[in-house]
């Protein structure tokens with residue numbers, strides 16, 4: 001499973017991690033055994049040249065939602081958070097003493113319109129979210145005017161997903177560092193923040209060498225996940241909802257993607273799941289300080 005290719009950007013993720021409930025302990029022990037590589041395919045595998053050309057599929061012409069949840073659909077109550085110090089190393093889930101919290105994280109931004117729809121959704125709903133951006137994907141610059149005030153208020157956090165979205169296992173230490181720092185400079189230009197110490201290695205692929213190379217330039221916390229919407233590629237909306245039902249759970253770090261249209265027609269229903277379960281969304285900074 002560790003060598004499983006994440007496949008095309010259109011492929012539906014497959015594998016045991018997606019077809020059955022992932023026992024947390026099994027997941028983590030397996031992740032350690034594999035060096036956390038290839039366990040749960042993270043993101044669409046696009047080359048840098050494809051980033052700008054990653055146009056939405058024809059199906060994306062389906063209408064984006066015209067109604068959004070009302071402002072502050074999920075009230076943010078900091079007293080529900082048991083704040084922790086910044087982790088020393090990778091994280092897969094929120095601390096256990098943080099109940100009824102969920103860290104919704106969203107990667108990539110390869111769908112321009114999808115990224116913009118996410119930005120409007122976050123603004124209009126009050127959802128707190130951490131975006132792991134590949135800052136050259138055009139959706140981020142097109143969304144910066146909406147997102148920047150949300151970043152300043154702390155509702156939105158920006159993490160680093162590298163500039164080129166490469167498999168870091170295949171890069172030299174210097175290349176890893178450049179990929180992260182180049183992206184961080186772009187993030188600074190777009191959002192006025194430094195994304196350190198949090199980064200998400202593309203595809204979840206990293207090992208001790210990669211972690212050390214990243215840490216040497218300030219990226220000390222690889223952020224993995226223990227729940228996924230499995231939408232790095234395009235999947236049917238109802239399939240995405242089934243993953244939401246499975247993985248929108250207390251203490252989870254949830255992985256989603258701003259790549260393909262289905263999530264954009266599901267925003268109100270996703271908020272409904274959070275509300276039904278009384279889950280409060282948090283950024284990493286909300287829980288870990290910064």
Ligand SMILES: [Zn+2]
Nearest residue numbers: 043107108202
């Ligand atoms: Zn990715």
